[in-house]
Amino acid sequence: MGFATKAIHAGNKPDPTTGAVSVPIYQTSTYAQDGLGRHKGFEYARTQNPTRSALEENIAALENARFGFAFASGMSAIDATLKLVKAGEHVILGHNTYGGTFRLFDRVLSDYGVEFDLADTSDIASLETHFKPNTKMVFVETPTNPIMTLTDLAAVSELAHSRGAKVVCDNTFMSPYFQRPLDLGVDIVLHSTTKYLNGHSDSVGGFVALNDEKDAEWIGFIQNAVGAILSPFDSFLVLRGTKTLAVRMDAHDRNGRMVANFLAEHPRVEKVYYPGLASHPQHELAKRQQSGFGGMVSFDTGSLENARKVLESVKLCTLGESLGGVESLISHPATMTHASVPAEARQQLGITDGLVRVSVGIEDADDILADLDQALS
Numbered sequence: 001m002g003f004a005t006k007a008i009h010a011g012n013k014p015d016p017t018t019g020a021v022s023v024p025i026y027q028t029s030t031y032a033q034d035g036l037g038r039h040k041g042f043e044y045a046r047t048q049n050p051t052r053s054a055l056e057e058n059i060a061a062l063e064n065a066r067f068g069f070a071f072a073s074g075m076s077a078i079d080a081t082l083k084l085v086k087a088g089e090h091v092i093l094g095h096n097t098y099g100g101t102f103r104l105f106d107r108v109l110s111d112y113g114v115e116f117d118l119a120d121t122s123d124i125a126s127l128e129t130h131f132k133p134n135t136k137m138v139f140v141e142t143p144t145n146p147i148m149t150l151t152d153l154a155a156v157s158e159l160a161h162s163r164g165a166k167v168v169c170d171n172t173f174m175s176p177y178f179q180r181p182l183d184l185g186v187d188i189v190l191h192s193t194t195k196y197l198n199g200h201s202d203s204v205g206g207f208v209a210l211n212d213e214k215d216a217e218w219i220g221f222i223q224n225a226v227g228a229i230l231s232p233f234d235s236f237l238v239l240r241g242t243k244t245l246a247v248r249m250d251a252h253d254r255n256g257r258m259v260a261n262f263l264a265e266h267p268r269v270e271k272v273y274y275p276g277l278a279s280h281p282q283h284e285l286a287k288r289q290q291s292g293f294g295g296m297v298s299f300d301t302g303s304l305e306n307a308r309k310v311l312e313s314v315k316l317c318t319l320g321e322s323l324g325g326v327e328s329l330i331s332h333p334a335t336m337t338h339a340s341v342p343a344e345a346r347q348q349l350g351i352t353d354g355l356v357r358v359s360v361g362i363e364d365a366d367d368i369l370a371d372l373d374q375a376l377s
Helices: 003-009 051-063 074-082 099-112 124-128 154-164 213-226 232-243 245-264 281-287 304-311 343-349 365-376
Strands: 069-070 090-094 117-118 133-141 166-170 186-192 206-210 272-274 296-300 330-331 355-359
Touching: 003 051, 003 245, 003 281, 051 074, 069 213, 074 099, 074 186, 074 206, 074 213, 090 099, 099 117, 099 166, 099 304, 117 213, 124 154, 133 154, 133 186, 154 166, 166 213, 206 213, 245 272, 245 343, 245 365, 304 355, 304 365
Parallel strands: 090 117, 090 133, 133 166, 166 186
Antiparallel strands: 069 206, 186 206, 272 296, 296 355, 330 355
């Protein structure tokens, strides 16, 4: 079954009661039972909900996963996954990761005895030096937010598995349409469904997809025990979003390439970060590992003042946090998404005060280019 067909039909069975083609929003907190110990597979809405179950089946199918779990946010999905790691165990975290992920490790997990090191996961030789006898997990983003550095998922998975560690990949930027990490050897895939999977900037959520039955049992237990579940209405919104994922991602990719090429030639832009450019140092890896390049583009304007002028001059692009919606969003990573990362670390990663990130939407490309051009000018 092709991707677009799965996106539309997986988990989307007509409602058995009414025949409704769209999965209904089962807005209920509990379910009537036929008798003691006899029910229809649903007991309490934190534990099971038909709308959420449909979404979990849908996204798991898109990632070629046996199991899927929907959470209230991307961060709650990450937190649940990291509960596979116990106090005294060690995690290697990609050094250029989303600021909220770094904050979770640095300010929360470290207080509960989880050890972690930051490593350049794009450099396999360097990554190998960070393994310890108690290393249980390697956590990566690829491409990274916002510098768009890639990790060779097959190579990292082979190395980690040889050391008895699991590999977790945040696949938010690419979505399962352009990249399927489980097929490359990764153990667990994470998403902020808030972004491309939902695609309309009207829902917050997270997702965990995996194939290992034992780990899935634990993630499912955590989902129920902690209770950071995706609501029925948000599940409905994301399920609506995934139906158009294929056509939206093609449009994001098409516009993203045009914006990156435009910026690469603009005299007021010092550097562009986009794996689809031949000048990107990992362009060949991107072509091998991904089926497209997506709509995330970052560029350096040279200074905070230049960045401010651009961000406050755009008219079509919206200045705001988040990404992956149909509308173009523009942001300043140093003061927004990565403000929790120490300034010195940001500079080392290339997250300068002049860096601007664009989530290229699916508007007419000429309008996006015209807006960026007038803002840069």
